[in-house]
Amino acid sequence: MSETKKFMYINRRPPYGTVYPLEGLEVVLIGAAFEQEVCMVFISDGVFQLRQGQDTIDSGMKNFSPTYRALGDYEVTRLYVERESLEERGLTEADLMPLTWEDEDDDWAEKPSIQIVSRAQLSDLLEEQDVVFNF
C-alpha cells in the first residue's frame, strides 16, 4: 500500500469567477498529506491564477493567491505553466508570482517551482501520470 503514484492536478480556469481554482488548490494541499508524487499544471485561463499583484480588497472577495506560496512547504514543487497559454494571453513569466521551494537535499537551496513548458512537453507529462484531477 506504500506504492507512490504520480498525481497531476490540471487547472484551466481563471481565479475568482468560479470556485474551481480555490477548491482545486485546497484539494492539492489536502492531497499532499498522502505523500504522492504531485505536480500541478496551469493551462488556458488557469495561467491567470498565478498572475502577480492580485488585490481583492475593492471587490470584497477572498484573495487566495498567497496560498500558492505555501505549496513548496507541502512538497508540491513542480508547477508546470504552458507557454502557449501565456502567449495567447499576452503574458510572460515575469507576470507570474515568483514561487519557490526549499530543497532539503541541496542545503535547503531555494529553487523556482514554476516551470514554463511547451504544449508538446505537457502532452508527454500527461501521458506519464497515474491519476489526473481537473479543476
Add this chain to the structure above:
Amino acid sequence: MLHTVNKSPFESTSLKTCLGLAQSGSDILLIEDGVYGALAGTIHTAMLAQATGTISVYALGPDLKARGLPEDRLIPGIKVVGYDGFVELACANDKVQSWL
C-alpha cells in the same frame, strides 16, 4: 443599451456574440472574468479594439484589481470604472443586457 459581459473571451463566446449584436453608441461593461477581454496583446484583443471606435467600452476596476491586471496592460480607449460607475451606466441606459 448597456451590455455586460462576465465571461473570459478565452472560455466563452459571450464577448464575441455581444460585439456582433451591440450597435454603435452602445455601452459595454466588462465585469468578473469578462475583464480578461480588456487585455491588450492577446489573441482576442483585435475584436474589442475594433469596437472601441463606435462603442464605449468599460471595465470594472475592482475586478481588474482582484485579478492583478494593471490599467497600462489594457486596450487603449477602455475606461475603468468602479461600482459607482456601474450604477451610473445602468441608470444612463434604458436597458441592460447581460451576456452571461
